[in-house]
Amino acid sequence: MGKGRAPRCDSGQVRRGAWSDEESETLRTFIQLNGHHNWRSIPELAGLKRCGKSCRLRWINYLRPGIKRGNFTKEEEETIIHLQQALGNKWSKIASHLPGRTDNDIKNVWNTRLKKRLMKSISSTNQISSVSYSSSSLVSSEVINSEKRDQEVKTEEILVEDMACVFEVKAPQSLEFLFQDDQIPQPPVSKPHPREIHKQSDHESCDRMVEAVLDDYSEWLNYLDNQTF
DNA sequence: AACGTGCTCAACCGCTGGAGC
DNA sequence: CGCTCCAGCGGTTGAGCACGT
Numbered sequence: 001m002g003k004g005r006a007p008r009c010d011s012g013q014v015r016r017g018a019w020s021d022e023e024s025e026t027l028r029t030f031i032q033l034n035g036h037h038n039w040r041s042i043p044e045l046a047g048l049k050r051c052g053k054s055c056r057l058r059w060i061n062y063l064r065p066g067i068k069r070g071n072f073t074k075e076e077e078e079t080i081i082h083l084q085q086a087l088g089n090k091w092s093k094i095a096s097h098l099p100g101r102t103d104n105d106i107k108n109v110w111n112t113r114l115k116k117r118l119m120k121s122i123s124s125t126n127q128i129s130s131v132s133y134s135s136s137s138l139v140s141s142e143v144i145n146s147e148k149r150d151q152e153v154k155t156e157e158i159l160v161e162d163m164a165c166v167f168e169v170k171a172p173q174s175l176e177f178l179f180q181d182d183q184i185p186q187p188p189v190s191k192p193h194p195r196e197i198h199k200q201s202d203h204e205s206c207d208r209m210v211e212a213v214l215d216d217y218s219e220w221l222n223y224l225d226n227q228t229f
Numbered sequence: 230a231a232c233g234t235g236c237t238c239a240a241c242c243g244c245t246g247g248a249g250c
Numbered sequence: 251c252g253c254t255c256c257a258g259c260g261g262t263t264g265a266g267c268a269c270g271t
Binding site: 017018038039040052053056060089090091092103104107111 | 255256257258259260261265266
Binding site: 017018019053057058104105112 | 237239240
């Protein structure tokens, strides 16, 4: 486990598995009347034999008003593909660009359909540049560029934190996502390698290593600055 | 009709970040 | 500062369904 304690809903007291219509209706009614300020207390207050986490998931993915059911449109699928290329598997971020779709739905449609379709099209054309960014997509280049800027800011924050020379300097995953699956051309500069600078006692050599890392990343960041999607 | 296989998607699990004490 | 607690996220699982043989 990470921070915090083990979930308390693993006792034999709670129901698991598919939700019945009755349970769903109970939860919907309760939340519509009382809101959802504390998921943990909801099952007890609503009279459900479920854990709070399960209630939250049921509400977010199924009961919440405005949820779109049914097949994804071509435009939605294109949007998912484009955002996945730009952001990686940030399903909640991608979902925020598709009103009415949940991160779970998007994750499912990606894992079961879009990923395979993309793989197929790549292997059939065998051309990296074959993925076109058509104008019918719901995602604009501004959206992708703004996400890209966020990634750059985060990258810089990571680097500043690592200046303390105590932690590992890792290639930020966020940057790698931009070039995942080779759908966006790789930068003409080599990808920075993660570097270990554990517990350097010598401040000078520590500084030199950090500078080298910064050089690598600034070259990458310059490359990103000059790209338009 | 019976069986095997693949697909879909709701739900679960483990982990993380952040707030509060 | 360290611990507990909670919400949220992404990966994984498995029941149920569709389809082919």
